Amino acid sequence: MSSRIELSNVGQTFQVRGDDDRRLREFVALDALDLEIRSGELLSLVGPSGCGKSTVLDLVAGLTQPTSGTITVDGRPVTGPGLDRSVVFQQYTLLPWRTARANVELALEAKGGLGRAERAQRADTYLELVGLADFANRYPHELSGGMKQRVAIARSLSYQPEVLLMDEPFGALDAQTRERLQEELVSIWQRTGTTILFITHDIDEAVFLGQRVAVMSGRPGRIREIVDIRLDRRSAGDEDIRATTAFAGYRHRVWGLLREPRPAREAVAHVA
Numbered sequence: 001m002s003s004r005i006e007l008s009n010v011g012q013t014f015q016v017r018g019d020d021d022r023r024l025r026e027f028v029a030l031d032a033l034d035l036e037i038r039s040g041e042l043l044s045l046v047g048p049s050g051c052g053k054s055t056v057l058d059l060v061a062g063l064t065q066p067t068s069g070t071i072t073v074d075g076r077p078v079t080g081p082g083l084d085r086s087v088v089f090q091q092y093t094l095l096p097w098r099t100a101r102a103n104v105e106l107a108l109e110a111k112g113g114l115g116r117a118e119r120a121q122r123a124d125t126y127l128e129l130v131g132l133a134d135f136a137n138r139y140p141h142e143l144s145g146g147m148k149q150r151v152a153i154a155r156s157l158s159y160q161p162e163v164l165l166m167d168e169p170f171g172a173l174d175a176q177t178r179e180r181l182q183e184e185l186v187s188i189w190q191r192t193g194t195t196i197l198f199i200t201h202d203i204d205e206a207v208f209l210g211q212r213v214a215v216m217s218g219r220p221g222r223i224r225e226i227v228d229i230r231l232d233r234r235s236a237g238d239e240d241i242r243a244t245t246a247f248a249g250y251r252h253r254v255w256g257l258l259r260e261p262r263p264a265r266e267a268v269a270h271v272a
């Protein structure tokens with residue numbers, strides 16, 4: 001149960017007020033952006049702050065509409081939010097008056113079709129998947145930041161969306177918790193085969209998670225290059241894949257793409 005996402009020739013322009021005067025002007029956040037996320041793929045989208053990553057995610061989520069171009073999920077145009085796509089944001093979005101289990105159940109209530117007992121059972125299954133089987137009855141204020149984010153992930157997965165959209169979901173966590181959740185996410189993805197778009201500005205995180213890393217440049221936002229990541233996680237065994245030379249090579253490659261100034265269009269035309 002997974003889907004292919006396609007953005008083609010997508011443009012997004014916002015009306016912003018100038019710094020000097022207060023007049024409205026157009027700000028081109030995305031320009032002619034093309035991106036395919038294959039069915040069942042975990043694709044990382046990395047780029048500097050402000051380059052348009054969240055703008056891309058909001059469009060795929062159907063929270064906003066593009067100024068131009070098309071976005072499809074399995075060939076169907078995205079016209080608004082839907083239960084086929086689930087979003088995890090950086091900030092925890094749990095209801096404080098509901099337990100972890102009841103927060104997961106919330107998504108199942110929205111989807112409908114399951115009885116009370118089935119919902120509780122399904123919620124527990126997904127809490128277990130993210131390592132929180134013993135914390136189902138805790139309230140958000142009784143959970144650490146990493147645990148809250150895991151509840152949010154369990155909630156997103158519980159209604160079995162075809163697509164999981166994650167916008168810097170581990171950005172607010174300490175380094176150790178972050179690495180643990182990255183590993184958990186990979187194993188969940190391997191088990192469920194969900195199509196995942198994972199947004200981050202962290203190069204290591206992008207390389208560790210992605211089957212491919214799409215590198216974005218800003219002003220206006222475009223996909224600069226897509227790097228295939230061929231790291232064999234199974235053969236790594238107990239070795240930390242982040243410590244391998246192959247990993248360092250990919251990190252260096254992505255870092256270089258982010259660092260290099262974008263070639264001027266004239267220069268490209270001249271060389272060509």
Ligand SMILES: Nc1ncnc2c1ncn2[C@@H]1O[C@H](COP(=O)(O)OP(=O)(O)O)[C@@H](O)[C@H]1O
Pocket residue numbers: 014015016027029047048049050051052053054055056
């Ligand atoms: N609703 C909006 N109105 C005006 N400008 C926006 C809006 N949303 C985003 N932007 C601008 O578009 C650019 C890309 O923003 P965003 O997608 O949030 O970047 P990122 O997630 O990569 O940090 C930024 O310059 C931001 O200020």
Ligand SMILES: [Mg+2]
Pocket residue numbers: 053054055167
């Ligand atoms: Mg963002």
